[in-house]
Amino acid sequence: MDLVTALRQAGVRRGDLAGLAAAPDGTVAVAFADAAWAGPAAAVTAADEALRPRWVTWTPETAQQLVPMGVRLATCWDVAAVHRLLFGGWRADPGFAWAHLRGLPPGQVPAAGSRSPGEADLFDAAHEHDAASGTAGGTPDNPVGPDGYLSPEWTRGGWAISPARLRRWARLGREAAELQGAALHDGGGMAVATARSESTAELLCAELSADGLPMDRTTAEQVLTGVIGPRPAGAAEAAAMRAARDGEVLRQAPAGVTADLRSPVQVRSLLAAAGVEVPDTRAWRLEEFRDSHPIVAALLEWRKAERIATTYGYAWLDEHLGPDGRLRGAWTGSDGAAGRMTASNGLHNMPAAMRRAVIAAPGHALIRADLGQIEPRVLAAVSGDRALAAATSADDLYLPVAAQLGVDRPTAKVAMIAAMYGQTTGHGGQAGRRMRAAYPVAMAYLDSADGSARAGRDLRTYGGRLVRMSGGGQNSADTARVAARGRYGRNALIQGAAAELFKMWAVTVRARGVPLGARIVLCLHDELLLHVPCDEAEKAARLVGDCLEETAARWAPGGGGAEGAGVRFIADISIVRSWADAK
DNA sequence: GATTTCACGTA
């Protein structure tokens, strides 16, 4: 039966959970109500458009498989993403997530192991029954073993196709999602909404990985030429150019002294020979010696060029910029403690000079949108501090804060940041004390995070993400380490909540942007870059702002001031041809 | 050959 018809007959409605599993050959299985279906992936697109269920995936790999096949789903519930939210940590494979949901000791999850040569693939229909016989745990029809764990035969992947198994796997995914939903409801608050947006952010990540960032090769090569010279013809020429760059620094050295500039140890001796004594050679430390000896400025200049040459040079361009003018890397929806998005291949730490080369395709424009002062605004929201929330009504939040504290703006900003992230020197001074008096609720929130983290107690972000502070290596009594743990904890709650708000905004923009042909092409912690046909650019720019208002209203309710914190979030939004044009 | 340290880019 046709999938849409089957879903309709089962009474599946918008937002209902539908299990989804995909085989490498493009076969998918869908599980809903008491039924399950298997067939070609294209049917899922049709079902998504017709009914828009919330597709349950075990891991983001499903989306990563489907997107290149042209299947882009509206929403999902990703068991791995929700597992990370509920339980923290990085590991989130199906067997591990399932064990947590069933309350089984996660340390004893059966290893997925490796297939021995010649062993039949469980998911190969032809060998279906032979393969599972004699193995512990699950059966060909049941992934759950008698011990309650998922069978390694099912979890180790590398599937060929068996529609029956695929359907079973999709059904079990939906069961896992329902268990997760129940666990999240117990937590109350924002957790279910966060689970949805974190999951859908995984769909966005799969698309970002597939689509890439538009970059103009000619402009990129121009930027490189300006910094490190033209593309070398061969290895010999490259070595010569490198030596020439080194020479610019070494000619400033005292007579007879030389060094390998790529060796920090040798650079330190080199500087010492020039009369500059430093404990290490980091740029911020060398900065104050810039005028002590000409070699320092030359070295700092060399470092900038060397960074571009080694990490973002012609080799980088050749490797990651496709013939279609798209720079690609792998995206993850939530990495590390705070749950920020990450990207590989330099997409998140590209030198500012290269932004000039990020240019919309012909007939298209980029929409650049930056959240303004996101962290203090997030603090106001998550702590529920009414006084700080009042300050968020200003475009520049630090002006009212400075007025409240009776200090100038730079002092107010430092005091705020010191409070949010902890400080290693001094005790905050007068401005710090006034912060405590002016914003006691926000400060108590931060103190509580700091105290819990110091004591090794786990934390939860506003959106419900567990930040693990207990366990291995967290019991040190060393004063410096304890203080660092405190800073880590308070930072994780602010950075983490900001990441949750950002992703909710991003997936809202992703959904609303579809009719305009607007695609998100870069996410950078508090900044979104959209690629959109020129004709729709104005609409898309307004849409991004509207989506922020909508997201903020759901995420930090009470904008009217009657209830909740009523925090205002702002974004700087501009329509540009190149990423470097804005601001 | 794998892991750690230093350094630096982004937020």
Place this chain on the structure above:
DNA sequence: CGTACGTGAAATCC
């Protein structure tokens, strides 16, 4: 004015 992450080269470990 602190935290996070990814990357590359050298240094170090095994």
